[in-house]
Amino acid sequence: EIVMTQSPATLSVSPGERATLSCRASQSVSSNLAWYQQKPGQAPRLLIYGASTRATGIPARFSGSGFGTEFTLSISSLQSEDFAVYYCQQYNNWPYTFGQGTKLEIK
Amino acid sequence: QVQLVQSEAEVKKPGASMKVSCKASGYTFTSYGISWVRQAPGQGLEWMGWISAYNGNTHYTQKFQGRVTMTRDTSTTTAYMELRSLRSDDTAVYYCARDRCSGGSCHIFDPWGQGTLVTVSS
Numbered sequence: 001e002i003v004m005t006q007s008p009a010t011l012s013v014s015p016g017e018r019a020t021l022s023c024r025a026s027q028s029v030s031s032n033l034a035w036y037q038q039k040p041g042q043a044p045r046l047l048i049y050g051a052s053t054r055a056t057g058i059p060a061r062f063s064g065s066g067f068g069t070e071f072t073l074s075i076s077s078l079q080s081e082d083f084a085v086y087y088c089q090q091y092n093n094w095p096y097t098f099g100q101g102t103k104l105e106i107k
Numbered sequence: 108q109v110q111l112v113q114s115e116a117e118v119k120k121p122g123a124s125m126k127v128s129c130k131a132s133g134y135t136f137t138s139y140g141i142s143w144v145r146q147a148p149g150q151g152l153e154w155m156g157w158i159s160a161y162n163g164n165t166h167y168t169q170k171f172q173g174r175v176t177m178t179r180d181t182s183t184t185t186a187y188m189e190l191r192s193l194r195s196d197d198t199a200v201y202y203c204a205r206d207r208c209s210g211g212s213c214h215i216f217d218p219w220g221q222g223t224l225v226t227v228s229s
Contacts, residue, residue, distance in 0.1 A: 034215050036152075043202055043219035044152065055207075055217060087152055091214040095168045096142075098152040 002026050002090050006099035012107040015078050021102045023071040023088035032092035035064055035073045038101075039084045047086075048073065075104075109133040111141075111203050111220035118226045119193050126189040127223045129203030136184035137161045140206040142216055143177060143188045145199040157212060158186060193227045200224050 003026040013019045023033070031051040036044040046055040048064035051071060061076045075082055083106050088099040114128040129141065143155040156167035158177040165177050171190070179186045186203055201223045204216035 036216070043222050044204075044216070045219070046207065046215065046217035049207065049215045049217075089152070089154075089216075094166065096154045096214045098154065100151045 001095055002029060002093050002097050004088055004090055004097050004099035006086075006088055006102045008102060009100070010103045010105060012105050013078055014107045015080060017078055019075045019078055019082075019104055021073040021075075021086055021104070023066075023073070023099050025069045025071075025090055027093075028068045029090040029092035031067050032090060033064075033066065033071050034089045034091065035062075036087045036089065037082075037084050038087065044087065078104075080106075109205070109218055111205060111218060113201075113203060113220040113223045116224040116226070118228065121194055121227055121229055123193050123227075124189060124191045125193060125197075125225050126187055127201050127203075127225070129186040129188075129220050131160075131184045131186065131205070134205075135209075136179075137181055138209040140212045140214075141177075141179070141186045142204050142206070142214065143175075144202045144204055144216065144219075146202070146222075147196070147199045150199075155188070157206075157214065159212070160186065193225075195227050198225065198227045 005024045007022045033051045035048040038044040052064045063074045065072050085101045085103045087101050110132050112130045137160050140159050142157045158165045176189045203220040207215040207217040
């Protein structure tokens with residue numbers, strides 16, 4: 001099973017600044033990586049797939065990069081609605097696994 | 108619009124079974140697979156398995172093999188997930204989520220149902 005490790009566990013950033021979240025896979029997942037956003041009491045929402053492709057309706061301030069085992073989600077100019085928990089997920093190998101999440105909080 | 112609407116919250120006793128439904132609308136039901144993902148209180152996301160809405164083929168993770176059954180009813184465009192021999196650590200929110208890709212299985216989850224809280228307690 002591929003283990004996905006996200007860092008940091010919690011990230012404190014001020015509104016208007018840039019946030020950078022990391023995700024590492026225990027073995028290569030090629031570009032088969034997705035990012036999800038989850039707000040309290042809500043279901044996760046797909047942000048990014050294919051490591052760098054934004055899902056429908058996702059603002060351009062969200063961007064993803066990486067390949068193989070190292071991935072990054074960047075959010076430029078943080079808005080109040082961006083403070084949430086973010087999960088990465090690999091879909092290269094069964095079983096499809098998630099990271100433990102990064103909580104993005106207001107500084 | 109594409110929508111997945113799940114059944115209401117349930118309370119179950121240890122050893123019992125649960126069955127959560129996921130009613131799909133806004134797309135051709137048989138063209139997309141559906142996965143089930145659970146989230147224990149305050150914890151992360153755990154993929155449980157997948158069902159093809161086209162032919163009913165299933166893939167379950169080893170952790171749930173033998174205890175879970177995923178089915179679908181094409182006449183009502185509804186997917187179901189049954190989990191048996193419930194334990195307290197099965198207390199979680201259970202989500203259904205549609206494959207983003209049609210005609211196959213890409214296991215990118217979009218969209219998700221609203222979630223169903225199942226509490227296992229004596």
